[in-house]
Amino acid sequence: MKPRILLLGSSAVAVVAMVVAGCGGNGGGGNLLKGAGDLATAVTGDERYSEIGDTLARTITDYNDLLPSEEHYIGRAVAAQVLVEPRYPMRANDALSDYVALVGQNVAQSVDFVRQTYKGYRFTVLDSDELNAFATPGGFVFITTGLLKQTQSEDELAGILAHEIAHVTLKHGLSSVNQSNFVQAGQLGLNLYKDDKFKDDPKKRAQFEEKLGEISKVFGKSCDEVAFTLLSGGYGADKERAADELAIRLVAAAGYSPTALSAVLDRLPEQKGAGGWLDTHPSGHSRASDLHGLEGGVAGSTSAAAIAQRKQRHANALKVLQ
Amino acid sequence: MSPKPTWQSLVTLGALGTLLAVAGALAQSPAPTFAPGTQARVTVSSAVLRSQPRSLSPSVKQLAGGDTVEIIEAQSPWYRARSQGTEGYVHGSALLDTKSYSVAVGSGATGLTYAERTAAARGFNPKVEEQHRKDEPNLDAGYTRVDQIEAKSTTLDAILSFRKQGGQN
Numbered sequence: 001m002k003p004r005i006l007l008l009g010s011s012a013v014a015v016v017a018m019v020v021a022g023c024g025g026n027g028g029g030g031n032l033l034k035g036a037g038d039l040a041t042a043v044t045g046d047e048r049y050s051e052i053g054d055t056l057a058r059t060i061t062d063y064n065d066l067l068p069s070e071e072h073y074i075g076r077a078v079a080a081q082v083l084v085e086p087r088y089p090m091r092a093n094d095a096l097s098d099y100v101a102l103v104g105q106n107v108a109q110s111v112d113f114v115r116q117t118y119k120g121y122r123f124t125v126l127d128s129d130e131l132n133a134f135a136t137p138g139g140f141v142f143i144t145t146g147l148l149k150q151t152q153s154e155d156e157l158a159g160i161l162a163h164e165i166a167h168v169t170l171k172h173g174l175s176s177v178n179q180s181n182f183v184q185a186g187q188l189g190l191n192l193y194k195d196d197k198f199k200d201d202p203k204k205r206a207q208f209e210e211k212l213g214e215i216s217k218v219f220g221k222s223c224d225e226v227a228f229t230l231l232s233g234g235y236g237a238d239k240e241r242a243a244d245e246l247a248i249r250l251v252a253a254a255g256y257s258p259t260a261l262s263a264v265l266d267r268l269p270e271q272k273g274a275g276g277w278l279d280t281h282p283s284g285h286s287r288a289s290d291l292h293g294l295e296g297g298v299a300g301s302t303s304a305a306a307i308a309q310r311k312q313r314h315a316n317a318l319k320v321l322q
Numbered sequence: 323m324s325p326k327p328t329w330q331s332l333v334t335l336g337a338l339g340t341l342l343a344v345a346g347a348l349a350q351s352p353a354p355t356f357a358p359g360t361q362a363r364v365t366v367s368s369a370v371l372r373s374q375p376r377s378l379s380p381s382v383k384q385l386a387g388g389d390t391v392e393i394i395e396a397q398s399p400w401y402r403a404r405s406q407g408t409e410g411y412v413h414g415s416a417l418l419d420t421k422s423y424s425v426a427v428g429s430g431a432t433g434l435t436y437a438e439r440t441a442a443a444r445g446f447n448p449k450v451e452e453q454h455r456k457d458e459p460n461l462d463a464g465y466t467r468v469d470q471i472e473a474k475s476t477t478l479d480a481i482l483s484f485r486k487q488g489g490q491n
Contacts, residue, residue: 060445066445066446067365067418067426067427067440067445068365068366068367069365069367069387069440069447070440070445070446070447073446073447073448073450073451074446076451076465076468076472077451077454077461079464079467079468079471080461080464080465080467080468081461081464082464083463083464083467083468084460084461084463084464090467090470090471093474101474101476102476102480102481102484105476105480105481106481106484106485106488106490109377109378109476109478109481110377110378110481110485110490111377112375112376112377112399112400112413113399114377115415116366116369116413116415116416117366118365118366118367119366119367119472120475122471122472122474124471140468140471154488185445185446186445212449212450212453213453213457215446215450215453216450216453216454216456216457217457219446219450219451219454220454220457220458223454254490255485255488255489255490256490302489302490303489305489306488306489306490309487309488309489310488310489313487313488
């Protein structure tokens with residue numbers, strides 16, 4: 001049975017406000033441990049690190065306490081897992097990959113309520129017939145050529161990429177991790193990268209290596225859980241609905257048609273068992289049906305002439321897949 | 323190499339994680355925490371101080387991770403802020419309040435760069451990634467591709483030109 005997810009409310013904008021608030025919401029509780037700075041200086045031999053000792057007081061309660069850089073490293077590891085899968089060869093740089101990146105960046109960088117990530121969003125094409133698109137924490141977004149071929153316009157493609165941007169903005173990937181992993185990562189003590197300072201003290205170095213090994217295991221486990229959710233388990237219907245709802249608001253704000261996402265979803269085949277979106281997401285028809293009820297409330301500002309213009313360049317860019 | 327989790331363990335852990343996530347979400351404060359007159363720190367790798375509270379408005383100053391800004395006024399999700407005498411608008415999701423920043427990566431008194439701070443602070447950092455790569459050498463080719471992806475950026479001019487061609491001015 002799939003776990004039930006928090007119903008995120010009817011206004012995606014309110015959800016974004018909540019998430020953005022969460023970014024600044026690290027309570028950072030706990031009492032500073034006396035002498036922590038001295039400890040950091042002692043183990044690194046570098047006085048500048050004395051203040052980092054204060055971070056012994058840092059507590060991590062859940063994913064909202066992670067720094068953007070930590071989300072980024074999780075995202076990198078999950079993306080690396082995806083990119084060693086034989087079924088997901090990364091497409092070499094070409095006009096198509098540049099076009100997809102531009103459509104994605106057009107949404108990610110032009111809309112005010114997209115959450116900013118540590119190093120920004122990246123959009124990558126995978127040469128796979130599977131119908132799939134997914135995003136790792138931190139903003140590595142992937143789409144297969146199989147799903148690309150299902151799109152009949154740039155506005156539809158923008159809708160799919162916006163759905164993935166929405167998952168990142170709403171931190172759905174991070175929320176799929178057993179949150180006790182993050183608590184444990186916070187409890188594992190100082191992690192100083194200048195471990196060469198320990199060369200002359202085998203005992204301290206061994207302690208450091210042991211701690212690093214432990215936190216690396218927690219890190220690996222967290223990344224495995226995200227990858228499992230992205231590629232096999234799925235986020236569940238409620239989070240998919242929240243991402244769809246936010247996606248049509250994102251595309252409308254970027255100047256795309258808010259009805260294009262439901263159009264491509266309605267076109268997706270229904271069969272399960274082939275992997276990809278068809279297995280990890282609710283049926284395209286039901287998602288499209290849910291969106292139809294929302295589209296009227298989302299103001300679009302694009303003209304039919306502009307949609308046609310974009311449709312033409314989409315057709316030109318995708319010719320290479322025929 | 324760490325053993326891969328089983329389906330059963332992941333389903334169980336997923337359900338537990340969801341409950342914790344729900345609890346965490348409910349416990350969140352409802353509004354951004356940057357009050358006028360307070361200071362905040364940039365926690366993304368780089369951010370832009372813009373002339374208007376809009377994503378594509380021109381940059382008045384580039385901000386680096388760790389930079390301090392003084393909050394003048396909230397225009398959610400933007401903040402009118404001042405950085406070393408220059409005023410502009412910065413996105414709230416790029417900022418952290420100074421107290422949380424200090425607890426997470428240090429107070430900033432000793433001249434460490436933001437990259438050095440995040441690398442040395444507890445939690446997930448480049449050293450952990452390095453160890454993870456040692457534990458999982460099969461990921462090497464994947465990380466090489468991730469580095470290629472990260473290196474490929476799209477300029478603001480390219481986006482503006484693309485928008486113009488697509489009738490999205």
